[in-house]
Amino acid sequence: xKKLLLIGWVCTVSLFAHPHVFLDTYVDVLPDKIDIxxxxxxxxxSMLMEDYDKNRDKTLDANEVxxxxxxxxxxxxxxxxxxxxxxxxxxxxxxxxxxxxxxFEKRKLVYRFSIAKPSHKxxxxxxxxxxxxxxxxxxxxxxxxxxxxxxxxxxxxxxYYAYKVVIQE
Amino acid sequence: MFSSLAxxxxxxxxxxxxELSNHFRSIDxxxxxxxxxxxxxxxxxGVLHALxxxxxxxxxxxxxxANPSKKMHVFxxxxxxxxxxxxxxxxxxxxxxxxxxxxxMKLFRSVNPPLFQISGAFIVLLSFWLLYEVWQSRKISKxxxxxxxxxxxxxxxxxxxxxxxxxxxxxxxxxLGHMEIGIIAAFFMSLGMGLSISLAGLLVHAFQxxxxxxxxxxxxxxxxxxxxxxxxxxGIFFLLNPVxxxxx
Numbered sequence: 001x002k003k004l005l006l007i008g009w010v011c012t013v014s015l016f017a018h019p020h021v022f023l024d025t026y027v028d029v030l031p032d033k034i035d036i037x038x039x040x041x042x043x044x045x046s047m048l049m050e051d052y053d054k055n056r057d058k059t060l061d062a063n064e065v066x067x068x069x070x071x072x073x074x075x076x077x078x079x080x081x082x083x084x085x086x087x088x089x090x091x092x093x094x095x096x097x098x099x100x101x102x103x104f105e106k107r108k109l110v111y112r113f114s115i116a117k118p119s120h121k122x123x124x125x126x127x128x129x130x131x132x133x134x135x136x137x138x139x140x141x142x143x144x145x146x147x148x149x150x151x152x153x154x155x156x157x158x159x160y161y162a163y164k165v166v167i168q169e
Numbered sequence: 170m171f172s173s174l175a176x177x178x179x180x181x182x183x184x185x186x187x188e189l190s191n192h193f194r195s196i197d198x199x200x201x202x203x204x205x206x207x208x209x210x211x212x213x214x215g216v217l218h219a220l221x222x223x224x225x226x227x228x229x230x231x232x233x234x235a236n237p238s239k240k241m242h243v244f245x246x247x248x249x250x251x252x253x254x255x256x257x258x259x260x261x262x263x264x265x266x267x268x269x270x271x272x273x274m275k276l277f278r279s280v281n282p283p284l285f286q287i288s289g290a291f292i293v294l295l296s297f298w299l300l301y302e303v304w305q306s307r308k309i310s311k312x313x314x315x316x317x318x319x320x321x322x323x324x325x326x327x328x329x330x331x332x333x334x335x336x337x338x339x340x341x342x343x344x345l346g347h348m349e350i351g352i353i354a355a356f357f358m359s360l361g362m363g364l365s366i367s368l369a370g371l372l373v374h375a376f377q378x379x380x381x382x383x384x385x386x387x388x389x390x391x392x393x394x395x396x397x398x399x400x401x402x403x404g405i406f407f408l409l410n411p412v413x414x415x416x417x
Contacts, residue, residue, distance in 0.1 A: 137179075161176040
């Protein structure tokens with residue numbers, strides 16, 4: 001019986017997430033929008049810079065950022081940019097993002113963008129990659145709210161434990 | 170409990186990723202212990218990393234169940250899969266960096282989906298061969314089962330899909346001008362992965378040696394059949410569900 005339990009445990013562990021890219025995810029809830037900042041881990045940053053910093057000057061100019069947005073960031077739209085809105089009844093995808101910018105600072109690539117603020121009084125923003133390739137990390141100190149009550153919690157996405165931000169007007 | 174384990178697992182992966190980056194940077198700052206620490210961390214990262222899916226554990230478990238092997242053969246399977254997995258990643262990294270000048274992850278995303286499907290097709294073929302063997306032996310006891318060389322085919326099928334973890338590590342080392350250390354670190358990482366993959370096979374091996382299975386040859390045969398079905402299901406899954414080729 002012990003052996004069976006052990007096998008069961010290993011099989012369950014094997015179904016867990018297997019991330020290769022780590023994004024420190026900063027959330028800033030403003031009166032009219034929500035600003036998101038992804039800070040990539042250093043290894044993934046170096047890979048992306050290799051592809052998008054065409055002149056190898058370790059900074060991203062306007063053309064490079066525009067190409068990065070089109071060739072990299074926008075391809076994440078079918079994945080809802082790893083964010084899902086939950087209004088208390090159903091989960092919906094994030095379709096529209098705006099104000100994209102990218103910089104390379106302190107050896108890390110940083111993406112900034114905004115999403116529209118939902119009209120609900122209370123909602124959740126859930127952060128996870130359904131393919132489990134990217135781990136989005138949200139800590140208490142990554143969250144800023146001006147007027148609303150906000151908190152960071154763990155989110156159990158059935159097979160993948162992730163983070164969510166609960167926002168209440 | 171498992172949900173919490175999952176987030177610890179992700180956080181632990183992130184820890185190793187960050188620590189390895191820091192120690193690679195330390196080499197240039199003259200730290201003498203940095204290289205040794207990179208190798209130790211790479212080994213530990215490999216153990217942890219291969220606990221996640223996609224490193225051949227399920228295939229090894231299914232194969233060992235279908236084709237009972239000696240303990241030594243289970244270790245051989247686990248470590249050889251990990252080494253081929255790392256070599257494949259190393260090849261992708263070097264070709265990407267020195268021949269076609271794109272990031273290794275971009276090349277990985279191009280080669281991974283077809284490799285996954287090819288691997289899946291061959292795993293299905295292997296499962297039919299195993300099924301034939303198991304069916305033939307339905308009236309004999311486990312003592313007659315002889316380990317055969319098909320395990321080397323399993324090594325190739327499970328290992329050929331490159332490991333993105335090794336790719337990331339090596340590519341980062343190359344960008345910092347430490348290719349040799351990156352390659353050795355990849356080797357240590359593959360040893361760590363080998364240990365985790367072997368563990369999956371060893372658990373099945375231990376299960377096969379448990380009292381209810383040993384004393385009931387019929388159970389033993391049913392478990393072998395179950396192993397074949399696991400291998401077949403994995404192959405079909407790989408074949409029909411190719412990984413996406415998204416940007417990352």
